[in-house]
Amino acid sequence: MSAGERAFKIVNYLLIIALCLSIILPFLNILALSFNPGKDAERGGIFFWPRIWSLENFEKVFQASNIGTAFAISVFRTFVGTIASVFLTAMAAYALKSKSLPGGKFFMMLIFFTMLFSGGIIPYYMLLKSIHLTNTIWVYIIPSLYSAWNLIIIRTFFQQIHPSLEESARIDGYNDFTIFMRIIMPLSRPVIAVIGLFNAVGHWNDWFTGAFYIREASLRPLSTLLQEMLMSAEAMRDTLSQAAGAKYEMLEKIQITGNSLKMATIIVVVAPIIIIYPFVQKYFAKGIMIGSMKE
Template sequence: MFSLKRKTTGEALFDIANNLVMLCICFITLYPIWYVLINAFNDGNDAMLGGIYWWPRMFTLKNFDAVFASPGIMTAMGITVAKTVLGVLVHVFFTAMVAYALSRKGLIGGKLYILLGTITLFFNGGLIPTFLLNRDLHLLDNFLVYIIPVMFSFFDLIIFMTFFREIPEGLEEAARIDGANDWSIFLRVVLPVSMPVIATIALFHGVYQWNDYFAGIIYINNPDLQPIQTYLFRVVAQSSSNQMMVALQGSSVTKTVTSQSIKLATMVVTTLPIVFVYPFLQRYFVKGMMIGSIKG
């Protein structure tokens, strides 16, 4: 028989206070996103009057028509999708490959490699040496500048390595008896059973690639190679929305949109895709993080 323990008055009050605090934190976190969303769907001229807090007062899609009609945004979106997909594939494969090698016992110099990699978690060359290195590698105004410099992360390697060390050695031994070499074991045995940690790292790096605007500012001068986040940065920080308004002069959308409404609509367009992807990877993300934090 199980007995239900009644909460004391102090425990009940603590639960109520705790729930209220968490609700306040959720509201403070989510309301700015909601505010941007409702104003992006509101008439630009009407939004300038203020007073819009919970729902669009004059619902319209003209702001988004203006965003997608602006020159360069679809090219920037394509660059972002391409660098996110390719960047995730290269990063996950290369980092997993190195992590698998370092997780195996008997690797010559393995402890030295881990020590050198750990140092990189705390120190780096800085922006100017990194820029000069990428210049000497002919990566300026090159799409590969989004891929090659971040194809490996020692932090992600630690998560991979912790997971690989928990894989039963019997799986590898059975594969070797069947004549498999190291590459076959890695590709056909290790990677298929590592989907939770692969999804975790893919989510980490995918969010980074999607949100990264700094590389486009520092290394890219060609507007046809700038990602959507760099495009958004120029809209918000450099008043490119005014240029967009000029480019849209004469079209029907200019009567209902403003530079501010275009900025808000652009934020929504650049944010929603990665927000929609996250729920599908969340369960793998939580499982992979638990593996990296509890085991090992």
């Protein structure tokens, strides 16, 4: 390599290292604060290692009486919603990839239109209520079955598969569904893994649906429950802080509701995704690149 190429390579490595540190160091700080007692964390000075190891923040998080039910609902909606969404979106993408589909370009234009404009929250709520989805567990799954962005990525990936594979399968007597299941889907594991990860993360982290479209506390997912618990704790702390004034001894009892509890909540929410991601990481870059380019 020439001197310029070596310098360019060094700069690239330095930028990559800086980017990695900008991601890793804040996460280590979150982890340290989550394992440090709230009263001690208020003193500051905790960066990447807890000053005092403690699980009291996580105990506070798991004290909620219905956290088991909320966790089960999150697992159910993530598992069922991800599988159903990926399968149905892939089926739609397989149909729309065909150049011989009547009105295919028109349908794609309509799908793309939904990415640019929406009806708003109030009309959306009225629609969900009119079809009796509000306050049911299916409000987490049915409205999110299709995503225009995911459909476009999968469709573009399917278009890269050589048509001769389908032609030979049809000569052997395969119908469209058999071709889709036995040829297209096995060859599309990278993009399926990526879209599956997108869906799973979206379902697991979604607190908005449970907060706005669900009235029954027993139907709220884990992310909504933790968000409500954190807001309630902070509201209580603000109220008691105003009432206590400068009396620190009264505030000592509620210091756990500060940053440490926030960080423990973040860890509880992101931990399952961190555990799952390494299993699909090898497909991630490949699926995105192939699904976003067309020759």
